[in-house]
Amino acid sequence: MARPRTPKGRCLRTHEELKTEYPDAECELDYKNAFQLLAATILSAQATDVSVNKATPDLFKRFPNPEELSVANVEEVETYINSIGLFRGKAKNLVGMAQRLVEEFDGQVPESMGDLVSLPGVGRKTANVVRSVALGLPGLPVDTHVGRLARRLAITEENDPVKIELALNPMLPAQERGEFSLRVILHGRRVCFARKPNCDECALNYFCPSAFTL
Structure with missing residues (x-):
């Protein structure tokens, strides 16, 4: 599969790959309303x-x-x-x-x-x-995992969470921004660790500019 060459391309490819990796991703906080x-x-x-x-x-x-x-x-x-x-x-x-x-x-x-x-x-x-x-509305929560992976994947160079959110928003369908965030957070927790990311097991390693370099 060809490697995406633009930030938006890498963002969308990340979204598609992580849909496969985490098809049932959901918020891990318990709540009823x-x-x-x-x-x-x-x-x-x-x-x-x-x-x-x-x-x-x-x-x-x-x-x-x-x-x-x-x-x-x-x-x-x-x-x-x-x-x-x-x-x-x-x-x-x-x-x-x-x-x-x-x-x-x-x-x-x-x-x-x-x-x-x-x-x-x-x-x-x-x-x-x-x-x-x-509420079922557009929203892209940016935590440390989302910020770290967005930079490693060369989707954005921003460090400020608000600037990261504003950079990613136009790259994704509005109603899928929350799902993207949930899956990126899971990937950051389970594979793309802050220290010693597990690139061997990463579904994004074939196009991630940071793969096997950290």
Whole structure:
């Protein structure tokens, strides 16, 4: 198979190859609705999905909706998430996020990027996760894996997550951006490690400019 020669070509080929590698890729955070995914994604910053999934069942049992979380005592919220890094700041953000949902959005998770990033603890990555996974809207979450692989594959030279997102967006069909991100993240976790990537087992090694060089 011919090697793609442009950044867009490498992006689309990556998308196609990883569809085959990870046909059932899905978000690894446990959630039942957009509110729960929003809260879980806030908690996942600088933490593993596994650690978040251990904490959220009891958290969501105690605070099942924005209305109840909005009137919670921050110190009580901390007791449910103290196994997660930066839990004090995250507890404050969770309560603040719920208050904003109740006060400004009738207790519903908003759809627009502008509204989402106005919530405490929510940046573009979190907003894109919620948009693409829970709301069925275009969104391309950029984490360390997406950034690393995009640079190794010479899709972009950018380091800033927002600039990476804006570079990748026009290369992909809008409704498939979230799927692309999920699969790239899985590939980064399982094959294209930050140190000593497993190029021998990589489905992208025949066109990746960085293959067998790191």
